Amino acid sequence: MKTIHLITPVTTRGLRNLDEIAHLASPVLSFTHSILDRGPPSIECEYDEALAVPDTIVRAIEAERDGADAIIIDCMGDPGLKPAREVVRIPVLGPGETSMHLAAMLGQKFSIVTVLNSVRPMLVNAAKVYGVYEKLASVLVVDIPVLELEHRLGEVQQALAAKALDAVERDGADVIVLGCTGFLGCAAAIEKHLLAAGHDVPVIDPIPATVCVAEAIVKSGLRHSKRTYSVPRSKTIIGFDIPDFK
Amino acid sequence: MKTIHLITPVTTRGLRNLDEIAHLASPVLSFTHSILDRGPPSIECEYDEALAVPDTIVRAIEAERDGADAIIIDCMGDPGLKPAREVVRIPVLGPGETSMHLAAMLGQKFSIVTVLNSVRPMLVNAAKVYGVYEKLASVLVVDIPVLELEHRLGEVQQALAAKALDAVERDGADVIVLGCTGFLGCAAAIEKHLLAAGHDVPVIDPIPATVCVAEAIVKSGLRHSKRTYSVPRSKTIIGFDIPDFK
Amino acid sequence: MKTIHLITPVTTRGLRNLDEIAHLASPVLSFTHSILDRGPPSIECEYDEALAVPDTIVRAIEAERDGADAIIIDCMGDPGLKPAREVVRIPVLGPGETSMHLAAMLGQKFSIVTVLNSVRPMLVNAAKVYGVYEKLASVLVVDIPVLELEHRLGEVQQALAAKALDAVERDGADVIVLGCTGFLGCAAAIEKHLLAAGHDVPVIDPIPATVCVAEAIVKSGLRHSKRTYSVPRSKTIIGFDIPDFK
Amino acid sequence: MKTIHLITPVTTRGLRNLDEIAHLASPVLSFTHSILDRGPPSIECEYDEALAVPDTIVRAIEAERDGADAIIIDCMGDPGLKPAREVVRIPVLGPGETSMHLAAMLGQKFSIVTVLNSVRPMLVNAAKVYGVYEKLASVLVVDIPVLELEHRLGEVQQALAAKALDAVERDGADVIVLGCTGFLGCAAAIEKHLLAAGHDVPVIDPIPATVCVAEAIVKSGLRHSKRTYSVPRSKTIIGFDIPDFK
Amino acid sequence: MKTIHLITPVTTRGLRNLDEIAHLASPVLSFTHSILDRGPPSIECEYDEALAVPDTIVRAIEAERDGADAIIIDCMGDPGLKPAREVVRIPVLGPGETSMHLAAMLGQKFSIVTVLNSVRPMLVNAAKVYGVYEKLASVLVVDIPVLELEHRLGEVQQALAAKALDAVERDGADVIVLGCTGFLGCAAAIEKHLLAAGHDVPVIDPIPATVCVAEAIVKSGLRHSKRTYSVPRSKTIIGFDIPDFK
Amino acid sequence: MKTIHLITPVTTRGLRNLDEIAHLASPVLSFTHSILDRGPPSIECEYDEALAVPDTIVRAIEAERDGADAIIIDCMGDPGLKPAREVVRIPVLGPGETSMHLAAMLGQKFSIVTVLNSVRPMLVNAAKVYGVYEKLASVLVVDIPVLELEHRLGEVQQALAAKALDAVERDGADVIVLGCTGFLGCAAAIEKHLLAAGHDVPVIDPIPATVCVAEAIVKSGLRHSKRTYSVPRSKTIIGFDIPDFK
Structure with missing residues (x-):
């Protein structure tokens, strides 16, 4: 187990x-x-x-x-x-990292559809650090804050579908990544919407x-490289109650 | 199932x-x-x-x-x-594609250790097409042909371990990818060898x-994008007996 | 001779x-x-x-x-x-390779106008492998299959001219590459069309x-590097009648 | 004032x-x-x-x-x-950002000499996000923890000078960036050391x-773009006493 | 002094x-x-x-x-x-170099608004050589020659403001660089224009x-690297009266 | 003719x-x-x-x-x-441009062997502007000034051969570009030297x-794009006797 x-x-x-x-x-x-x-x-x-x-x-x-x-x-x-x-x-x-690498494996270019403009630079920088920036077609937003997603679900789904279509038709995306884990469960409906518009494109639910x-x-049996992610040296941290980790 | x-x-x-x-x-x-x-x-x-x-x-x-x-x-x-x-x-x-994306997720830079020099341009070009070239530290070879791997297993393991160590210490690799599926089963021994030299580095068995x-x-429930991989148009292929695929 | x-x-x-x-x-x-x-x-x-x-x-x-x-x-x-x-x-x-490098030498950015969408990822990947991706402005298509080019020549020429103009005005192309060898002979007409629209742009007939x-x-007296393109090792190929090449 | x-x-x-x-x-x-x-x-x-x-x-x-x-x-x-x-x-x-951009302006390639290996991935990722990665020749380390810098000053200076020389002669650096603000005051001595070895190379003290x-x-009269760095939406943060910032 | x-x-x-x-x-x-x-x-x-x-x-x-x-x-x-x-x-x-590096430090992407199309390839090539090409969103032009700027100041300011707005809204620029030193003094008005359109974006007056x-x-106390910019060897220049510089 | x-x-x-x-x-x-x-x-x-x-x-x-x-x-x-x-x-x-593009077509990576260190940044920047930087393995120098090439021909040939071998064996070059037009006629001897060392590698005589x-x-019938290289606007140049070119 x-x-x-x-x-x-x-x-x-x-x-x-x-x-x-x-x-x-x-x-x-x-x-x-x-x-x-x-x-x-x-x-x-x-x-x-x-x-x-x-x-x-x-x-x-x-x-x-x-x-x-x-x-x-x-x-x-x-x-x-x-x-x-x-x-x-x-x-x-x-x-973020996992979906972008999966998207890179499933098609030529991918776009991310996320919540707000304030998230865009973060996702673009992440794509650069993760090494998949060249495969990123665009980052689009539905302009709805995270805590309102649940209460405006219909609107969210419509906006996601519309932006995903823009990503495919205007920006050349071959794969869509949902850019907020709060969109969980929305992928199938967007795939259907894209298919109805003639685009057989996978949508990744992160x-x-x-x-x-x-x-x-x-x-x-794989794990992260300790050559990239070294164990921190022991030191006295003030103001945070971090459990022992060695 | x-x-x-x-x-x-x-x-x-x-x-x-x-x-x-x-x-x-x-x-x-x-x-x-x-x-x-x-x-x-x-x-x-x-x-x-x-x-x-x-x-x-x-x-x-x-x-x-x-x-x-x-x-x-x-x-x-x-x-x-x-x-x-x-x-x-x-x-x-x-x-090839899968291991390179996994390697990109497990550390900062990865190297591939493969069989022969003739394979190097192929793997480098693949890294460019897959979008992970910037994370590729080097491609090294053990200089043993595929069909001799089985019969020269001790030699293969030694050469892999030596080249993996070069990749880490000289080329700055944080993750090693075995560059031939004929190396199946060799990863654990190489990890041990690297660890003995002070490098806690994952080795991907593809x-x-x-x-x-x-x-x-x-x-x-994901699949490849049909926008990248369109179904071929029907046409008469001569000399190959390709089963129907539509 | x-x-x-x-x-x-x-x-x-x-x-x-x-x-x-x-x-x-x-x-x-x-x-x-x-x-x-x-x-x-x-x-x-x-x-x-x-x-x-x-x-x-x-x-x-x-x-x-x-x-x-x-x-x-x-x-x-x-x-x-x-x-x-x-x-x-x-x-x-x-x-493909030759035209892209020529195009890179004749202007700042080039676009390729080709037959079908299914060809686009192939040409984009080729540009990455050939090393000229940064100079590729766009790949556009006329949406006409290869075997119909000959019979729909007027339509082909019009579509090529229209797409070449899009490439220049919208995507910023300075040079056009005809993206199918079946377009042989169409370059002059497209150059004329672009010139009439005010764009003095070369069109490469591949x-x-x-x-x-x-x-x-x-x-x-040049030739390809055998360090990149090694002579294949002798081995028994089944099902293909390849003449001796050593 | x-x-x-x-x-x-x-x-x-x-x-x-x-x-x-x-x-x-x-x-x-x-x-x-x-x-x-x-x-x-x-x-x-x-x-x-x-x-x-x-x-x-x-x-x-x-x-x-x-x-x-x-x-x-x-x-x-x-x-x-x-x-x-x-x-x-x-x-x-x-x-970090400022020194890297200055270094990019003062010469063709720059190297960073920092404290420990654990800092290397951070600086490399920063160079990618800041957009100057192509001008980064290498990141080298003196392998001395920050809190020991003060007490091992002679050793620090020698190690910095030696690594800076490696950066220039082996990695092709034209400019050196001191990779820890704890190195403040060491730049002049390193410049002198490099000059003695025949390299007229600026050393940036960050x-x-x-x-x-x-x-x-x-x-x-410049400032950061609020299009990149939007003011955070008001929300209740728990466990941190953040002063009002609107 | x-x-x-x-x-x-x-x-x-x-x-x-x-x-x-x-x-x-x-x-x-x-x-x-x-x-x-x-x-x-x-x-x-x-x-x-x-x-x-x-x-x-x-x-x-x-x-x-x-x-x-x-x-x-x-x-x-x-x-x-x-x-x-x-x-x-x-x-x-x-x-050119200084403004582009400053722009890279002030936001995620920058655009340059310059005088004429003939200047565009020069600025794009400069961005490549300076190492900031990845952060360049676009180069736009007002299509007014340098020597007419002074006499057509109202028109210049309007065109600059309009193009800067295009850069932000269409090309995703977070920072604007005025692409001609003849635009000196125009930055504040353009910032105001962008702010009125809802974009709090810095405009760099080079x-x-x-x-x-x-x-x-x-x-x-910094200076350019003499490893990048070596002192020219003494030689007899014909037709130019260059003062001694050694 | x-x-x-x-x-x-x-x-x-x-x-x-x-x-x-x-x-x-x-x-x-x-x-x-x-x-x-x-x-x-x-x-x-x-x-x-x-x-x-x-x-x-x-x-x-x-x-x-x-x-x-x-x-x-x-x-x-x-x-x-x-x-x-x-x-x-x-x-x-x-x-420069032509040889680099040819080299890119003849093998995976190329190196340039040139005269002096002062030329290196110029060639590297040129490779960036020409769009072939990713295929450039290294720039090496023989450290002999242009005007001495003729009189030190034996030394030049030896140094070129030695540096070309370094480029292949250490930097991974598959093609060599002679980095000064003053090396005209030296390519064949270098190719022979490399072949004797086991490397079947083309050497481009620019x-x-x-x-x-x-x-x-x-x-x-091709020519450069006038969209990249516009005809200069007429203006009064002082101090240079430029013939009419319109």
């Missing part, structure tokens, strides 16, 4: 429900989940992300200590991805896709 | 044995296998690859017709990857890793 | 007529020509290209054996370019241009 | 002394300084950096409120640079250089 | 008036100025630039001999920047910005 | 002798030649190049007026290439190769 731990790196209870990925569980795979004690209620810019990272690191250390086999950080900005990889030895995946890739990495 | 079909794109019987990946099978995953009726005995240059592609396409069409859920082409040159994606609708994966990613893609 | 051998890598008789390039012959330059015994009737996707390669290799070996001084593969996808370079010592040129560059390479 | 506020983003008192930059003050330029209440004692990896960011953001907001005209974050990793730019309207500069560029930006 | 010498690399008297930058002078900074004896009246293409360079080199040598601390070449094409750096030891700055950066470089 | 005009852009008589390319002439191709009245005796840095350009432009205008069909600028730095293209309508080729490509471009 392998366990994947999902950290939803915000303080808002109920944003993520494990039921949404329950169909991916199996006799050999289970999920655990945590959110943050301190941090922002949602992540929509560099500032939000910065405040989400310290507690994300804590959750990662706890998850490894509690026996998780892999960790997924449940936000397309992949907050804390790199420091978390430094403090644990189990694989840590971000849906969390389910990342769960499956995390399982693949665990099953292959 | 999902089935992954492995095409070993050469005419040499016995090069690939499903026992080598049997530990990846499960109650929900089985494997089938085929080799080529016509083509080269091994793939070590563009010429070999070119002659492997027509029958690889045939095997891909047959595999989809026979119910496979995904196809893996068992060679780091990914021969026939793109045309096979055009003629089937199930995911087709190449260990076939097991690609099997796990293929399973992940099937489980996520 | 030097001889350039043109391989039209399809099985359709009459698509290429040496008369079309007769004006480039001279007392010191003659042409020979061959088509394929097996392969596709035209090349419009990766699948077609894959099936054209084996016999293209055969034709290349025969051409060298028969005394050719250089070989041109008569298709913008450059099918078999790399394996053919491995099996012969005379220069082998593809109109086959004549490649013939002239091939002659230049022969005259300079 | 303009004021530049320097945030040394660690909790260690006394690491930075304004005397070190006093010669850059003038009747029209003064400096103020702060360190962190909570965070790491020094920054040597992603983990350290992550924990330095929240309080760096607080310091930035306070500095703007207290009338600073520009802010410099005193660490080559530029921790908190992007979120700080979101929460204030005055220019915020990082010595903090003085960034102070001068910050003054230049203030004097020009 | 430091002195910055401005070379306006044209023969037209009165194009540049030091009053325009007088507000940047101070008790510790003064300006001197020169124009060319021979060369073009304005610079709008490679040909103009080529003829401006010899006398620009002469002016640079004279300026250093006369005690200048830094030199600025007053044209966005940076004519003579590289040769001038070879013949003097004081810093030589071009507003000459004031470059003056401030030159002062910063002088103050930091 | 077509005529190619060679401009040797220096004032030194006798450096170039048309006999060296006489074997490339034919009943349909003849050569004419000019040198400069004013400029440097040889070109070894940006300063030399800058002073060579004005008279190179004059020679280009004269050559077109005198009926030349194409112009070659006889220096690897391609001085005046771009302005000359603006003032004439016949093709103007530089051996002037003969560029002559042949120029002939190819003339024969194809």
Whole structure:
């Protein structure tokens, strides 16, 4: 039995429900989940992300200590991805990085459709660091804040479908990546919309896709390179209660 | 139950044995296998690859017709990857593309250690097309032909370990990719060798890793973009007995 | 007297007529020509290209054996370019590679106008491998299949002119490359059309241009690097009747 | 009178002394300084950096409120640079970004000599995001932790000089960037060492250089783009006492 | 007291008036100025630039001999920047290079709005050589020749504002660079225009910005690398009266 | 009969002798030649190049007026290439640009072996502007000034061979480009030296190769794009006696 731990790196209870990925569980795979004690209620810019990272690191250390086999950080900005990889030895995946590499494998160019303009530079910079920038056609936005997604679901789906179509027809995207993990569950409807317009194009729903890739990495026995993600030297941190990680 | 079909794109019987990946099978995953009726005995240059592609396409069409859920082409040159994606609708994966994207996710830079110098331009060009060239530190060779790997296993392992160490210490690699699917099973020994030299660096064994990613893609319900890989227009092909694929 | 051998890598008789390039012959330059015994009737996707390669290799070996001084593969996808370079010592040129490098020398950015959408990823990937991707403004299509070009010539010319104008005015192209060798002879009309719209822009007709560059390479005594294109190791190929090439 | 506020983003008192930059003050330029209440004692990896960011953001907001005209974050990793730019309207500069752009202007290629291997991926990724990666020749390390720099000064200087020489002679660097703000004051000795070896190469001392560029930006009336660094939406942050910034 | 010498690399008297930058002078900074004896009246293409360079080199040598601390070449094409750096030891700055690096530091992507289409390839090539091409969103033109700018000021300002808005809204620019030093003084109006349209975007006025950066470089004690810009070997130049520079 | 005009852009008589390319002439191709009245005796840095350009432009205008069909600028730095293209309508080729594109077509990576370190940044920047930088393995130097090449021929040949071998074995070059047109005639000996060391690698002698490509471009009826190289606007140039070119 392998366990994947999902950290939803915000303080808002109920944003993520494990039921949404329950169909991916199996006799050999289970999920655990945590959110943050301190941090922002949602992540929509560099500032939000910065405040989400310290507690994300804590959750990662706890998850490894509690026996998780892999960790997924449940936000397309992949907050804390790199420091978390430094403090644990189990694989840590971000849906941003994972979806972009999957998209690169499924077609020639991909576009990301996300929530707000303030997220665009973050995703573009991430694509540069992850090494897939050349395959990024565009980043488009539906202009709806994260915490309103749930209550404006119809509007969200329509906007996503419209922007995905723009991405394909105007920007030349061959694959669509949903650019916020809050869009979970919307992929099929967008695929259908694109198909009706004549475009047989896959739409990547980041969390389910990342769960499956995390399982693949665990099953292959792979892990992150400690040459890239060295264990931090011991030092006295003030004001953060970080559990031991050595 | 999902089935992954492995095409070993050469005419040499016995090069690939499903026992080598049997530990990846499960109650929900089985494997089938085929080799080529016509083509080269091994793939070590563009010429070999070119002659492997027509029958690889045939095997891909047959595999989809026979119910496979995904196809893996068992060679780091990914021969026939793109045309096979055009003629089937199930995911087709190449260990070259898959390993390079995994490597890009596991560390800052990766190196590939392969068989012969004649393979180097092929892998470098592949990295450019796949979009991960910027993360490729180097391609090194052990200078042993594919069909001699089995009989010179000790020598192969030593050479792989030595070249992997060069890749890390001289070229700055953080992750090693075994550059020939004939190296299956050698990863653990190389990891140990690198660790003994002070480098905690993952070594990707392409076939097991690609099997796990293929399973992940099937489980996520993803597939290749038909906008990149359009179904070929019907036309009369002379001299090749290609099964119907529409 | 030097001889350039043109391989039209399809099985359709009459698509290429040496008369079309007769004006480039001279007392010191003659042409020979061959088509394929097996392969596709035209090349419009990766699948077609894959099936054209084996016999293209055969034709290349025969051409060298028969005394050719250089070989041109008569298709913008450059099918078999790399394996053919491995099996012969005379220069082998593809109109795709040659036209793109010429275009890069004649202006700041170039666009390619080709037949069908299914060809676009092939040309974009080729530009990446050839090293000129940064100078590629766009790839546009007239949406007419290769085998209909001849019968819809007026329509083809109009569509080419319109798309070339789009490439210049919208995508910023400074040079146009005709993206199918079946467009032979259309360049002058398009140049005129662009000039009438105020754009003094060269249009590259790939086959004549490649013939002239091939002659230049022969005259300079240059050839392809055997460090990139090594002679394949001897091995028993099954199902293809490849002539000896060592 | 303009004021530049320097945030040394660690909790260690006394690491930075304004005397070190006093010669850059003038009747029209003064400096103020702060360190962190909570965070790491020094920054040597992603983990350290992550924990330095929240309080760096607080310091930035306070500095703007207290009338600073520009802010410099005193660490080559530029921790908190992007979120700080979101929460204030005055220019915020990082010595990492500033030094790399200056280096790009002073010569063809530059190398960075920094403290530890764990910092290398951070600086390389920064170069990609800042857009100057193509001009980066190499990142070398002296392998001495930040908090030991002061006590091992002779050793530090020797190691810096030796690595700078390697960067020039082996990696082709034309400009050297000191890769830790703790190296302040070492540039002149290294320049002399390089000159003695025949290399007339500038060595950038990041903090003085960034102070001068910050003054230049203030004097020009420039500021960061709010299209890249949008003001964060109001939301309830838990566990961090962030001052109002609207 | 430091002195910055401005070379306006044209023969037209009165194009540049030091009053325009007088507000940047101070008790510790003064300006001197020169124009060319021979060369073009304005610079709008490679040909103009080529003829401006010899006398620009002469002016640079004279300026250093006369005690200048830094030199600025007053044209966005940076004519003579590289040769001038070879013949003097004081810093030589071009507003093209300087503005592009500043723009890269102030936002994610920048656009340049310049005079004529003939200048576009020059600026794009410059961005490639300077290493900031990836951050360049677009180059737009107002289609007004340099020598008419003064007399058509209203029209110029309107066109600049309109093109800057296009750059932001259509091309995704986060920062605007005025692409001709003849636009000096227009930045504030364009910023206001963009703000009225909802875009809080900095507009870089190249000459004031470059003056401030030159002062910063002088103050930091930095200079150009003699490993990139070697002193030319002594040789007999015919037809140009170049002052001694060794 | 077509005529190619060679401009040797220096004032030194006798450096170039048309006999060296006489074997490339034919009943349909003849050569004419000019040198400069004013400029440097040889070109070894940006300063030399800058002073060579004005008279190179004059020679280009004269050559077109005198009926030349194409112009070659006889220096690897391609001085005046771009302005000359603006003032004439016949093709103007530089051996730097032409050799780099040919090299890119003949193998995976190429290296340039040139005279002096001061030339290296110029060639690297040229590769960036020409769009072939990704295929450039390295630039090496023999450290012998241009005007001594003739008198130290044995030494030159040995140094070229040694550096070419370094380029292949250490830097991974598959093709060698001679990086100074003063090396004319040395290619065959270097190829032999490399072959003796086991490397079957082409060595490009820039002037003969560029002559042949120029002939190819003339024969194809191609020319440079006037969208990239616009005709300069009429204006009064002071101090240069430029012939009319409209």
